[in-house]
Amino acid sequence: xxxxxxxxxxxxxVCGLVYELVSSALASYLLGDxxxxxxxxIGAYLFAMGIGSWLSxxxxxxxxxxxxxxxxxxxxxxGTSAALLFTLFEHVNSFRFLLYGxxxxxxxxxxxxxxxxxxxxxxxxxxxxxxxxVFTFDYIGALGASLLFPLVLVPxxxxxxxxxxxxxxxxxxxxxxxxxxxxEVPWARSMRAVAVAVLALLVTGFAxxxxxxxxxxxxxxxxxxxxxxxxxxxxxxxTRGGNDLRLFINGNLQFSSRDEYRYHESLxxxxxxxxxxxxxxxxxxxxxxxxxxxxxxxPDVESITLxxxxxxxxxxxxxxxxxxxxxxxxxxxxxxxxxxxxAFTWLNETKGAYDFVIIDFPDPSSYSLGKLYTxxxxxxxxxxxxxxxxxxxxSTSPIAARHSFWCIVETIEASGFKTTPYHAYVPSFGEWxxxxxxxxxxxxxxxxxHYPSGLRFLKASxxxxxxxxxxxxxxxDTEVNKLNNQALVxxxxxxxxxxVR
Numbered sequence: 001x002x003x004x005x006x007x008x009x010x011x012x013x014v015c016g017l018v019y020e021l022v023s024s025a026l027a028s029y030l031l032g033d034x035x036x037x038x039x040x041x042i043g044a045y046l047f048a049m050g051i052g053s054w055l056s057x058x059x060x061x062x063x064x065x066x067x068x069x070x071x072x073x074x075x076x077x078x079g080t081s082a083a084l085l086f087t088l089f090e091h092v093n094s095f096r097f098l099l100y101g102x103x104x105x106x107x108x109x110x111x112x113x114x115x116x117x118x119x120x121x122x123x124x125x126x127x128x129x130x131x132x133x134v135f136t137f138d139y140i141g142a143l144g145a146s147l148l149f150p151l152v153l154v155p156x157x158x159x160x161x162x163x164x165x166x167x168x169x170x171x172x173x174x175x176x177x178x179x180x181x182x183x184e185v186p187w188a189r190s191m192r193a194v195a196v197a198v199l200a201l202l203v204t205g206f207a208x209x210x211x212x213x214x215x216x217x218x219x220x221x222x223x224x225x226x227x228x229x230x231x232x233x234x235x236x237x238x239t240r241g242g243n244d245l246r247l248f249i250n251g252n253l254q255f256s257s258r259d260e261y262r263y264h265e266s267l268x269x270x271x272x273x274x275x276x277x278x279x280x281x282x283x284x285x286x287x288x289x290x291x292x293x294x295x296x297x298x299p300d301v302e303s304i305t306l307x308x309x310x311x312x313x314x315x316x317x318x319x320x321x322x323x324x325x326x327x328x329x330x331x332x333x334x335x336x337x338x339x340x341x342x343a344f345t346w347l348n349e350t351k352g353a354y355d356f357v358i359i360d361f362p363d364p365s366s367y368s369l370g371k372l373y374t375x376x377x378x379x380x381x382x383x384x385x386x387x388x389x390x391x392x393x394x395s396t397s398p399i400a401a402r403h404s405f406w407c408i409v410e411t412i413e414a415s416g417f418k419t420t421p422y423h424a425y426v427p428s429f430g431e432w433x434x435x436x437x438x439x440x441x442x443x444x445x446x447x448x449x450h451y452p453s454g455l456r457f458l459k460a461s462x463x464x465x466x467x468x469x470x471x472x473x474x475x476x477d478t479e480v481n482k483l484n485n486q487a488l489v490x491x492x493x494x495x496x497x498x499x500v501r
Contacts (some may be wrong), residue, residue: 008173009117009134012071013141014148015166015173016110019078020045021149022163023103026082028366029159029235029250030089031096035367044100045107052111059116064177065185067116071174072195073399074109079167079202081106082160083209085379087216105378114138157238158230160213164206171199215452219252227320228368231312238316238323245322247288249362256428257326260290263394266424266466268294268358271392275449277355279303282384284343284372286360289327292336295358296328297452304336304356311340344371347380354384363492364396364404364481370489373408374481378415382439390438398423398433398473401495405433407478409487412437414480420444422466423473424457431473 028336029035044445059066081102085095092098118134125133130268153162182188204210217225223241230236237248245257248281257262268291272278279302281295287308295301308314317323318331318338331338339346343361359381364370371377373393393412398405398421409421417437422444426432436442444467469475481488 008143009114009137010144011169012074012110012113012174013138014145015074015078015143015170016106016113017142018149018153018162018166019074019081019106019110020103021145021160022082023085023106025154026085026159027099041103043100044103048107049111052108052113054111056107056112056115056119059112062186063116063120065187065191065382066182066197067113067120068174068177068185068191070109070112070116071170071177072191072198074106074113075170075174075198075202077102077109077165078106078170080205083205083212083216084162086160086213089216090220092492112332114143139353151166154230155232158209158213158306161209164202164209167202168206171195171202175199184325220380221246221248226322227316228389229312229316231310233310234313236312236316238320240322245326252362253428254362255288255290259427260326262424262426262457263429264290264294265455266422266432267291267360267392267394267434269451269455269458269464270422270426270434270444270447270463271390271442272298272356272358272445272447272451273450274436275356275390276388277386280352280354280356280386281305282354282357283307284357284359284361286358287317288323289314289317289330289336291327291360292333292360296330296333296335297454298450301379302335304333305339305352306331306336307339307341307343307346309340309342314338314340319388330433344377344380347377347384350384352384353386353389355386355389357381357385357389359391359393361394363496364488365496367486367489370481370486370492373411373488374483374486375411375415378412378417382416385439388438388440390436390442393435393437395421395433395435395486396492397429397431398469399431401492402473402497403476403478403491404488405473406476407481407491408433409435409475410478411481411488416481418442420467421469423469424466 005186024038024041027041031037083100088098089095118130121130157165178185178188178192194266196489212284214225217228217237221239223239225237226240227238234249239246247254278298278300281301281304283291283304283306285308287310291307292304293302314331317327330336361372362369364373395408396404412435417439418441420436420442423433425429445463448463451458479487
């Protein structure tokens with residue numbers, strides 16, 4: 001029996017760490033800045049575990065019964081936590097209070113487990129063997145959870161199902177312990193009935209996880225949710241309102257089909273039309289294929305290499321009919337090669353020079369994204385640029401995030417490039433900024449004669465307005481964004497926080 005209880009330590013260690021990782025990942029999905037969210041959630045969780053360990057000293061009777069009750073409580077709170085937090089995100093005034101309150105309750109309950117188990121087993125093993133065996137199973141369980149979470153659980157189950165699944169594991173530990181020690185536990189029959197009821201609740205929640213997510217997303221998004229998936233990297237949601245398709249990543253709008261052409265024509269054609277050569281094009285990010293669609297409008301483009309981190313992103317834009325129609329089936333064009341990799345490391349591990357590079361990353365809202373806007377990144381990019389090659393970077397809003405925009409310009413210039421900043425109005429986002437750069441100054445006006453036919457927004461006579469910055473968007477002095485300071489992330493967070501309160 002004591003061996004079985006030791007094996008229970010393994011399972012409760014896995015469950016405890018998974019709840020911690022689920023809460024951290026969910027917070028980064030909903031609140032952004034993954035480093036801050038993981039750090040604060042893990043810190044709060046460990047602090048709560050310490051409180052739980054201290055509280056265990058006040059448990060003096062019926063240790064087995066108390067352990068079983070704790071397992072049932074963890075199953076309820078931990079198992080339902082992801083569904084609860086997703087569902088209530090848009091309906092509570094202080095989501096962080098709910099988040100850290102949930103993390104705190106789970107942490108306290110998990111902190112009670114190991115001290116109670118050790119006290120249950122203290123008369124069955126010598127103390128030195130007891131400590132070694134309990135912590136061996138605990139640490140092995142933590143390793144298992146840390147490997148399973150990114151490699152299996154998130155891509156296969158998603159956060160909500162993962163939470164329910166490990167709630168089921170916790171309640172099964174309670175039932176197994178009840179079975180083994182049924183003669184030693186008071187009120188065993190009543191606790192068994194409660195555990196079975198909780199198990200039924202969690203199994204039902206697991207089966208209905210997609211419906212729960214659909215319900216929570218229907219309450220968040222004004223239009224109908226027609227597609228939603230969770231990848232190891234992000235939550236992708238596609239909505240439709242009339243003829244308008246909208247893509248959201250982690251709750252943030254990425255494009256609206258009504259006006260995305262304004263953004264992508266501005267991103268691609270201002271620089272690509274002015275490039276001396278266009279045979280080899282590299283797109284970093286842009287997994288939706290919309291930038292590739294625009295680049296393919298040039299007959300002299302011979303090859304496009306598209307590097308995007310998320311395989312799910314490129315897969316749905318290659319197979320989902322409305323999205324394939326939107327990007328003109330660009331991702332299955334013979335000239336397009338799709339590579340799923342982290343662009344930051346891919347640049348360092350590959351060779352090859354390109355005539356033009358289109359950089360279409362998400363905004364620098366976290367340190368993991370901010371590294372893609374650093375001097376280190378642009379220096380790595382330089383090794384892949386043909387001698388007269390150029391690149392363009394989407395650079396957030398020069399009016400809503402003025403310091404952020406000019407920080408990107410400053411950083412590119414500090415990396416040894418000449419820049420041509422410009423901006424365009426996209427109704428879904430407002431005024432949006434771009435930076436065209438090369439080792440030698442690029443005259444964007446020479447490209448107006450080469451604009452492809454059929455463009456819906458960009459035209460030669462409108463280029464001057466794109467290149468002009470009125471006083472409220474004029475250049476500001478900023479820090480250079482480097483890996484060791486991530487100044488851009490700080491600017492971005494300070495400026496955009498005024499618009500999302």
